[in-house]
Amino acid sequence: MKHLMLLMLLCSSAALYAQQTITGTVTDKTTGQPLEGVSMIIDGNTASGVHTNASGRYQLTAPGKGAYRLQASYLGYRTYTTTLQAGQAPGQLNIALEETGLFVEPVEISSLRGGKHAPFTRSTLDAADIKQQNLGQDLPVLLNQLPGVVTSSDAGNGIGYTGMRVRGSDITRINVTVNGIPINDAESQGTFFVNMPDFASSVSSIQLQRGVGTSTNGAGAFGATLNLSTNEFRDKAYGETSNSYGSFNSWKHTIKAGSGLINDHFTVDARLSKISSDGYIDRASSDLRSFYTSAAYISKKTAIRLNVFSGKEKTYQAWNGVPEALLKTDRTYNSAGTEKPGEPYDNETDNYQQDHYQLFLNQEINAHLNFNVALHYTRGRGYYEQYKAQELFTGYGLTPPVINGQPVDTTDLVRQLWLDNYFYGTVFSVNSTGHRLNWSLGGGWNRYDGEHYGKIIWAQYDIDKDHKYYDLDAFKTDLNIYWKGEASITDALHLFADLQYRTVRYNIDGFRNNPSLIQHNTYHFFNPKAGLYYYLDDRSRVYASFAIGNKEPNRDDFEAGLEQTPQHETLRNVEAGYVLRSNRLNLQANAYYMNYKNQLVQTGKLNDVGAYTRTNIPKSYRVGIELQGSVRLNSVFSLAVNAAFSRNKVQDYTAYIDNYDAGKQDTISYGDQDIAFSPNVVAGYTLTVTPVKNLRLDVLGKYTGRQYLDNTGSKARSLDAYYVNDVRALYTIPQRLFRELSLQVMVNNVFNKKYEPNGATYTWIADGQVVSDNYYYPMAGTNYLVGLTVGF
Template identity: 35%
Template sequence: MKKVLFTILITLFYCTAMYSQHKADSLKLVKLEEVTVSATRATSKAPIAYSNLSEADLKKENAAKNIPSILQTLPSVVAYTEGGTGIGNTSFRIRGTDANRINITLNGMPLNNPETQEVYWVNLPDLSNSLQSIQIQRGVGTTTNGSASFGGSISMQTVHSKPKAYADISTAYGQYNTLSLSAAAGTGILKNGLSVDARYSYINSDGYIRNGKVDHKNLYAALSHYTDRQLIRLIYMNGIQHTGITWEGIDPEMVSKNRRYNPAGEYIDDNGNVAYYDNETDNYYSNIGQLLYTCYLSNSLTLNANLSYNHGYGYYENYKADEKLKKYGLENQIVDGTSYKKTDLIRRKLMMNHLYAGNFNLKYEKEKLALTLGGMYSYFDGNHYGHILWAKYNQNIPEGLEWYRNESDKKDMNVFVKAEFRPITNLSFFAEVQNRYIDYRMKGMDDDLMDLSNKNYYNFVNPTIGASLRFAKNNELYASFGISNREPLRADLKESLKGGGSRNITSERLYDYEFGYKYANSVVAFGANFYYMKYKDQFIQTGKLNDTGYKLQENVPDSYRTGIELTLAYTPTYWLRFDGNLTLSQNKIKNYTAYYTIYDPETWDPIFPYEQATKFFEKTDISFSPNTVGSFTLTFSPFEKEDISFAFVNKYIGKMYYDNTSNPENRLSDYFISDFVASYTLGLKKAGKMDFRFFINNLASIKYNANAWIDTYTFPDGNQDVYRGLYPQAGANLMGQIRYRF
């Protein structure tokens, strides 16, 4: 299949050269493209803290990495990966806020999974190569579609149709047998206004830690039709990911002995030897279809209407040793006259979901006023179920036995209106209000045979106001205040239903205050943004994992995040550029009570009814929220007439706790890492261009852990057993890339 697709694309490279450019005005085309994402993006005059990345930015320091790793040098962003490299399972936080509270849209359409409210980038491998631009907003921002924005929002836009035919093919190879192949081609905009764009990517790697393997494929195709006043685009994206299970983490003692160890799939065979189950894997098949429509109804009125359908099917398979049969609703198994209460088994947990969404926005714009009215409706249908594939002690367990199944559906609808008013040239006012309603229902049994049937309804009003003032030519002041509300996740709700929580799970609310200053001229650009984020019933991570690696959360009544974000870009001469940012923050919970479930020391089961020990903290640090995050990049371009550059990319992450007790034993050390990128572009005159890039990641081979979890077992006598998992990152590793384009 791979060879066939590459043959088709490479053939298309040469065939597309015969097509001519459409006569529509290029500026109008750009504006039509921008309308597609305008409802989810901040304008240059909006009082919002944001960063923009262009298509060139996304490609210049990237080879095979997932989106979180590409964003890691932006203000207040902390990226991490389970497998130790920038591919496979990766995620990130903004201002200490985890990924399930970051709103993400693709072409203005919601991309977050409605149940987990997170985007799993591993399911859309090499997505960055299909993107034209990304805008990252920090704080409440201007989000109008999809899940709530509590730490930030990310608006992604897929590639534009280019005026002329083009082709782009690249290959990269690096350590851990990492191979990346990508091929793209397009017809350009034809005389009849049609254009076709396609791209295929393949990524394979052994990974840094054992079983950190990846086998990823991604297909992007778009059919577009342009007129001077209208754009219609049909997009299809397919992602196939096969990844080794890496979410279990590594015990700290083992990290000091073997940083590449991974317990996933490990068991003791009948001869007493350590063995590994080879198919300890996570698998997902993603299909996304979008129909985008943009039309200039008049010189001042624009309509944007979109439909999308996301289908996902996936499963993970693993070997479980010494499992209690009653956990699976099974009787003791009698084999050769012996009765067994426990058995080794291989199980597969599966999910299938459908997400249907439609939105529209109508924008009116004159010199002094821009007014947008819009709305969205989405329907999610999800199924979770599990099969037992094999059991070591098996009297009457049928192959493929389904031991649980639960279903859910979620309706999410909102309407919004936002306005920008400029009474004078240098002064802008911004206001936005969204009303969002959620109907979320679950039924059926969870994997522990507990009934999940429940109904949840939420209605939120989310307003934002702000103003910006430009003065003395290159200076700007801005301020904003926003409120955002967010419903609990599926995992939070189901854990609450089962009892043992410190309190019932409820929705959370954020009051976000932002104040900033910007200065920019042709040589230097400087920004300072102060934020104060006050929460009511914020979800914070307990540090404990469920069996799929999700960090369980709980509400805390009173907490806040406050800090200052500094950014600087300085280009004193053509051969030197400096880009940097620094975030200094405090992230605190007030009057926090930590709860510890008490377990029976013989069975290690929770004592029922659930007993809990407590510990009170007047003020404590929020987990996974470093007080200092910084990045700076030095770029050297030594030859004025040669397209060659060298970049040193540096990132510093301060110490952070991985529970909420401010216990130094439960803290990740700070780390400072540097990457090196060398780039050279060779012009081939009429034959296109060749790009050569060489990467050294973690140049100094720093040994650091980017993420962690903790699970505490408390017993009636007050003693505790504490289990921790760390995620070691790869040392110095190399990668080279060659790219040809015309």
């Protein structure tokens, strides 16, 4: 490491002699007002690009030789491009950007995201950040380098089913929206990105808010909010094909095209994708297909856009994990399908298709007031198929047959467990901008109609084909309304307030294992938020906020039974931070405290119908510090680092353990214990090197501390800490035939580290001994992906 640092310093010093500096101010051509956040890039190199500060100022390091191109881009303005010659740098280059004259701002996003004065902790990725690492892995994997984020993959290589946690909170507690439309499943409250394969290729911007964040649509944010935007405006026609291949026979094929602006008003964009992989885990294959289309009409004050996108997935199940006894000798073992005698069942697969329809109207009333309204409809249907051995006929509502005069109680069979659902509704916002007050009034109404049923498609003994052995419905209605505002008390001090009312009605007409258990519940939530944002100077600022979030239980929680219906959860969240942004250096430090009332956690307790479910724990909390920063050392080197240090505790915790010797459950009480899957340290870095023109090299590292599989603090039931390194390269090939010709190479886990970011455990007592069965989800050793992009 010392030798590497010395080499970096020597290279940095040498490069300093060749570089030149360009400074200036970017303003609105009509008003002369400075523009904050304008993207300034040289020769398409986003690694060395900067954004203008609050005064519209920027400072760029230019190449020391040859000609280069400087580009300034900002939403709603025409892109400015000029060619400069090294050695003749203008020193001071002021730029005036001209508005397009079209209503291209995605209002549905600005009303939900934290604005520049919102006192919440957040990270933002733009299209260039996403593209440089998008070679077919699922979207959560692309967010792995953000502070406090831990990702996992059932198949072990980031393709297929993936998981994501932020500050220890899993995806069921992360509110996800696409263009302001809720994406979380209404019942499980999770988001399954496997149903949206290669969606990252259509995303133009991602914002991850950590903590409760601002008011949003859909499921309550209990750990983070993930906003995805696809409504990008591109005024020039384009085409692009991207293909990649990698380890485990992984393929990605993507074709994108756009019309640009037709007749000054119309645009059409489209994408078609196919991803396939054999997976690292045995038989954990994926066959994923998707498309995205968007058509828009845009005028000076009106924008109408229709998005239609769909994803279809077929993945061989790898949900069970690898037993601890096999982890060292057979870490790719997959138990799925092995109930079938002989070779594993070849179609133990998950099959699902999800179609999304989004229609937006954005309307400007005057220069300070606009509104948007959107209609959405999501159609989902699919099943997972299983081979089950020695199943009781009575468990499927069937009378055991009599064969050769003897009753036969059990049979091998193949079953399909189906979901068939509709999710639809509307969201809206009215947005006002003023000299001292900006505010939004918004909300949404969403309805979910879901059918759960199972059928037998084959059996060892004679059963009617497609026998439906359960058929249950569920309905959920979600209504919310919010008002949020930012008031500028002075030029430096800005106050923020956010008030949301949300009501949820959830009716469940039985469960697969408990068809007679009916649950009808209604919730009323008030979620207030307030904070301040203060500019210390034009480069640095501080913020603080307090927010309350409430969340209803998910479907599995309601199976607790009529006598143990779970209570809703409440989170009180305090955030405070410091931000420094300059032309070469960006720093952010924030502290947080998340106090939970009645958090739902897995304790091992049986409910009154004999199932394991989560149970409300009266008191628990998370407290931590998150640090992140980036620095351009010179024209060759830049470095981005982040670290999250936290303490995550369940207080006065009682665990329930099955005692097979006594035929009952034993209880064990604990004091403060770590919350499951909540590492105390998560840190990462990205070292970017641009040694020659058009070549970018990234060296990435990620450290994740020990994670406990339950809430008892037992090291025997935990995931070891791990540190993993990746390397990626992007080379833009100089040529004149195509708009872009680039080659990407990504090598993951370059040091072949054996690690497991996810797992599960079950503990019981037998023969006087406490026994634990641990299961792990290993990640692949050294593996690679190579991609070629051609842009027209």
